[in-house]
Amino acid sequence: MNTLEHLTLSVIALSIKILSKNKLLIMNYHRVHNSQDLFFDSDLDGDSFNWQMQLISQYLIPSGLSDAMQKLDNEKLPGGSVVITFDDGYKDNIEAALPILQSNNIVATFFVATHFLNGGIMWNDVIIESIKQCDKDVINLQGIGLGEYPLGSKEEKLYAIEQTIKHVKYKNLEQRETALDVIKQTCAVELPNDLMMNDSEVVALFEAGMEIGGHTNKHPILLSETDELVTEEISLGKEYLEKLLNTSLTSFAFPNGKSKLDYQDKHIKILEKIGFKYALTTNWGVNIKGEDPLELKRFTPWDNTKIGFLLRILKLHLFYK
Ligand SMILES: [Zn+2]
Incomplete structure (x- = not known):
């Protein structure tokens, strides 16, 4: 300095x-x-x-x-x-x-x-990791009340993550769990189990x-x-x-x-x-x-x-x- x-x-x-x-x-x-x-x-x-x-x-x-x-x-x-x-x-x-x-x-x-x-994972990380690692060109999230999002570039993935987090954030725990299940099934990626202490x-x-x-x-x-x-x-x-x-x-x-x-x-x-x-x-x-x-x-x-x-x-x- x-x-x-x-x-x-x-x-x-x-x-x-x-x-x-x-x-x-x-x-x-x-x-x-x-x-x-x-x-x-x-x-x-x-x-x-x-x-x-x-x-x-x-x-x-x-x-x-x-x-x-x-x-x-x-x-x-x-x-x-x-x-x-x-x-x-x-x-x-x-x-x-x-x-x-x-x-x-x-x-x-x-x-x-x-x-x-x-070994657990927070709800926001389920969304981030699922979409980040998703190898589909387009993700269909109509099952949770959202639309289709292209995932061709990092920017598109960031946008899809941002929209999904915004949509899920204020749901109660039960609705949140249901939404996360849909996202997990749609992306079908292996989620990390070492993010938390x-x-x-x-x-x-x-x-x-x-x-x-x-x-x-x-x-x-x-x-x-x-x-x-x-x-x-x-x-x-x-x-x-x-x-x-x-x-x-x-x-x-x-x-x-x-x-x-x-x-x-x-x-x-x-x-x-x-x-x-x-x-x-x-x-x-x-x-x-x-x-x-x-x-x-x-x-x-x-x-x-x-x-x-x-x-x-x-x-x-x-x-x-
Ligand atoms: Zn917190």
Whole structure:
């Protein structure tokens, strides 16, 4: 890094620190891909995650979620504090992300959807992998209420994936399962069974000092389900992880996580009843004392350059609450 870049980053970081005392930024990641198999342009690979974590550890103040929330409550949170989180429970979290987090002394929180551990596959990956590997020229998805999609090029496959995910996302678990069966039958490809962590990898993350949180069992959109099923899904995931880790879970991340679209106030009450202390959404913003700890905001400043990355954090502290 040259001196001018270092100086610029230092000035931006100082501005962030001044602006963000007792304001907590929580970042949200899902996967850290191997650079060889990037399929979407927006996919994050190890090199990018590495420079982002180096940047945070060099210029800002990384903190574990529990520690940061306690400091926020006591009005002792230093400016520039950042919490790193991962949703879903992908295997690359331990293989690619953990070594990078450890070398930068960062304690991250991993929210795990328990049903997919040990060889399972998330619904979105069934769609992505089926269409990605499909060797047909055209795929007919009329069986799930969509049309026919040409699959001749990568662009066409990306479009078919995008449309199918959009169509399936807000179905309830039962309808989602039916739609996935049609897609699996239509494409008839061998789906990977090694995308998600297994039990011992979750234990290893925890033993490495990382925090683990709940993310339901089957990752339903809470608003698409009955209250009974929501309660069961959240409890199942919590109990599974508590038994596995021999600890009590304090934090949860809403599947998909957008207020009014994916969850509403009644779900916050359910979380409180089940015994969670913190719940993380994907609503944009930073967190301040006095706001509901069961509806924390997150923000991930995606950018290709270090300066751009820090500037996005600065902009968040300037313009959003
Ligand atoms: Zn998720």
